[in-house]
Amino acid sequence: MIRVLVNGCRGKMGSQAMVAVDNHPHLTLVGGTDLGDALDEYIKDKGAQVVVDFTVASVGMNNARTIINSGACPVIGTSGFQEAQVAELAELAAMRKIGGVIAPNFSLGAVLMMRFAEEAAQFLPDVEIVELHHEKKEESPSGTALRTTELIANGRLKSNKKPGLTSSKGIELFAGARGATVNDVAVHSVRLPGRIAHQAVIFGGLGESLTILHDSFSRDSFMPGVCLACEKVVTRDTLVYGLDHLLF
Amino acid sequence: MIRVLVNGCRGKMGSQAMVAVDNHPHLTLVGGTDLGDALDEYIKDKGAQVVVDFTVASVGMNNARTIINSGACPVIGTSGFQEAQVAELAELAAMRKIGGVIAPNFSLGAVLMMRFAEEAAQFLPDVEIVELHHEKKEESPSGTALRTTELIANGRLKSNKKPGLTSSKGIELFAGARGATVNDVAVHSVRLPGRIAHQAVIFGGLGESLTILHDSFSRDSFMPGVCLACEKVVTRDTLVYGLDHLLF
Amino acid sequence: MIRVLVNGCRGKMGSQAMVAVDNHPHLTLVGGTDLGDALDEYIKDKGAQVVVDFTVASVGMNNARTIINSGACPVIGTSGFQEAQVAELAELAAMRKIGGVIAPNFSLGAVLMMRFAEEAAQFLPDVEIVELHHEKKEESPSGTALRTTELIANGRLKSNKKPGLTSSKGIELFAGARGATVNDVAVHSVRLPGRIAHQAVIFGGLGESLTILHDSFSRDSFMPGVCLACEKVVTRDTLVYGLDHLLF
C-alpha cells in the first residue's frame, strides 16, 4: 500500500482525487491539505510517499519544490508550468533520486490517443484531425489537437516520411474549408452544444484508413490516470513531463 | 414490366445502367443507344416507356427534348443543366403529362442524408458538416456539402430557428480551424488517400448529438436509384429536379 | 405565452422541467405540484393551459384523466402506460377536443433518429443496429433499439421491401457474433464504462452505407422536447403517443 496525500483537496479536481485514492486497492489516503496548511509538516507527520497536487500555477512551483525536498514523489496536475520550471524540478528530483510526474492531461484515453498518433504517423504520414467541443469553448484548435500535431511531426521525422498532397489546400471555394494547417497537419474544430470533448485523428493510406478517436464524457476520466501515476512514481528515480512516460 | 432504353450506353455510367436495368425484376432493357444513333426512332421502334440518359451536357438538353417529344419518360443523370433549362423541360413534360426526373445524384443514401439533414435542422438548428474525400479531389467543400447547407438553411427557415453560437468562429489560433461558413453552417473538408466520398452532418442539441453519415464506396451506388426512378416516373405526370421528389 | 404547470416537480425530471419551462421564451411557468397536492384545483387556480407530468406509473393514469377533465393539455413523460390506457386517454381527449402527448422519450435527437430509420428502411431494407450503454444497464437490447426495429419493420412494409442476406446469421464460429435478431434486424448491444446512451442505425446498399447515430450525453436532452410539446399541444385537438407525431 502506497501512502498518498492530496494537496488542493478542497478544489474540484483535488476533492475528486481524495475519493479516487481512497477507493483504490493499492493506495492509502493519508490526508488532504490546502492553501494555508504547512505542506512539509503534513508530509512528514503523515509519512506520505506520494503527494498529488491540483492547485494553481502561482503556488505550484513552490509546492513541487517542497514535496521533493520532503522526500515524497510529486504527482502534479496543476497547469501552467514553463519549460525552465520543469527542468529545474527534474534536476532537483534527479539529485535526490525521486520519481515524479507533471502532466497537463491525466486521461488515460487521451494520452494513449496521442501516443498512437505519433506511432501511426511513422507509417501513415497523411493525417488530419477533427476535434469536437461544446459551443462555449472559445479558442480553436484545442490544446490537445495542437499537442497531437507536434507528436505527429515527431513520428514523421523518426521515419523520415513526408505527407503527400494532403498538406495542400487545393482550391477552397469558401475560405477555411480545408481547416487550419499546424505542423503540416490539417486541423478542423467543430463547436456544438451537447458535446463535451472529442478528437478523431484520421490517417489515410493506399486503400485504407485508420482512425483513433477519443471521447471525454466527464472530468472523472482523470482519476484512473492520477492513481496509476501514484503507483508508478514510487518505482522511478526521475521526474517526467507527461503521463505517457509512466505508461510504457 | 417497364420498357427501358439506355442512352449513352457506351459510357461508364450508361454501361452500368444497362446491366442494372437488365437485372431488375420490374424493368425490361429494350436497348442501348449512343452518339450518332437516332434516339427518337429507337424509342418508337423499341416501344421504350422510359429513357435513361447519361451523356454529356452539350447534348443533354436536346436528348431530353427528344425523349419527351417521343412520349417517353426521361431519367436523366447528365450533369450541367441550368435552372432555365430544367424549367423549359418541366414545362414541356407538363404539357404532355409525362413524368420525368433530372438528378445530379442517384445515390439513395446521399439523397436520404440530405433530406434528413433538412428535416433535422427544423428542430436542431446547430449543425456542422465534415466531408471526407480522396486526396485528388481539388475543390472544397464538395458539391454535396454545399447542397446540404442549402437544405439546412431551408429547414431552419421552415421552423423559424436560428443557429446559436456555433455559427460564430470564436478565436482561431490558426486560420481556418473553424472551417468554411456556408449558409451559416460550418463546413470542414478532409482530403486523405484511401478515402472515396463520405459526409457526416453533425447536429448538436442540449445534452445530445445526432449525426447523419453517408459513405459512398463505389459508383455502383447510383444504380438502385436509377432503377427506382424508372419505376416511379411512369406513375407521374410532371418532371422533377432531384431524386428526393420521387422517393416520398 | 402559454401557461404551464409541472406535476411531479420535486422529482429529477420534474425539477429540470420547472427550470426549462421557466427559461423558455414562449412559456410561462405558473407553478409546480407533487404527490398530495390537489392537481385539479391547481390547474384551475393557476389557469394552466398545459400540465407537464413526470410522476410514477401508479398515479400517472389518474393524473392524466384529471388534467384532461380540467380542460388542460397533458404532456406526459411518465413511463409504464399500457396500450389500453393510452386508448382511453386518447378517447377522453378527443371528446373534449384537447391536444396532448404521452411520450416514452422526449429527446429530439432520439425521436428524429427513429423517424429517419423508418423512412430509410423503405429504400434500404438491409440494416443493423449497434447500441452502446454504460456497463450498469442490465438488459439488452435497449428499449430504444427494440422500438427502432419495429419502425424499421413498418418502413420495409410500406415499400414492400425485404432485407437480403443480412437477416441470415451465416456461420457463427462463436455463438452470438451476429447479434440478436429482432423484427429481422440484427441488434448488437455494447456495454462499457464511460458510455452514457448511444445508438447507430447502419443501413447498407449497393456500394454505399447510411448511418444514423444518436448520442445522449445527459438527461438535459429531454427538456427541449418537453418545451416543444408544450408549444404544440395547445394547437392540437387529439392526444398522440410519441413525440414524433407533434414534430411533423
Next chain:
Amino acid sequence: MIRVLVNGCRGKMGSQAMVAVDNHPHLTLVGGTDLGDALDEYIKDKGAQVVVDFTVASVGMNNARTIINSGACPVIGTSGFQEAQVAELAELAAMRKIGGVIAPNFSLGAVLMMRFAEEAAQFLPDVEIVELHHEKKEESPSGTALRTTELIANGRLKSNKKPGLTSSKGIELFAGARGATVNDVAVHSVRLPGRIAHQAVIFGGLGESLTILHDSFSRDSFMPGVCLACEKVVTRDTLVYGLDHLLF
C-alpha cells in the same frame, strides 16, 4: 536499391505486388515467377535479395525453404502456414542469418490497429469489438477480430488487469444481443451490402472512451506493407511472424 523477385506473379496479389515494387523508390523489380518456374535458378540468375511470395498453401512451404536456401529474404503473404511450419522456417532462417517475414495481413492500418489494441488493453481492460463486412462473408467473427481478442488478452495479462462487468452478458431479452465472447472480449459482427472490411475496437474507461477504427477500402492496402517488408527484411537476421515485428 534492393533487388526484389515476385513469386506467384500471375495471381491477383502477385500482379499487384509487381506494380508496387516496380514503382517504389528504394526497390528494383528483377522479375516475376509462377508455378512451373524454377524458383531457385531465377533467384540466382536475377541476383534477387528479397522474394515476395503470394502463392497457395500447398506450395508455400516448399517455396519458403527454397528462398531461404537460395540466400534470399522471404516476404510471404501466402496464408495457411501452421505453427510448426513457421517454427521450422524460423530455425532455417536463423541458421543462415537471413531476415524474413510471414504475414497473414500486410495492411499497415490493420497491423497498427491490432498493436494499439494490445497496448491500450494494458490500461483500459474493458473493451468490445464491432466489425463490419460485406454480406457475402459467411463466417463470423472475422479472423482479424479473433486475432485482436488474443492481443487484447496479452495486453491485459501484461498489466495484470481484468475486465469489469463488461465481460458479463447481463440479461439478454433476445439471444445474441451481447455478442460473442472470445477471450473475455465481446465481439459483434455486422454484415451489410456495400461494406468492405471495417473494425472498431472500443475501449471504455471512467468517463471516457477510446476507439481504434480501421477501414479497408481495397486490396491495394496490402502493397505499402509488402514494400516496407522488403526494405526491412534485408536489415534483419531472423524470420518473424506478423508484419508488426518489422514495424517497431
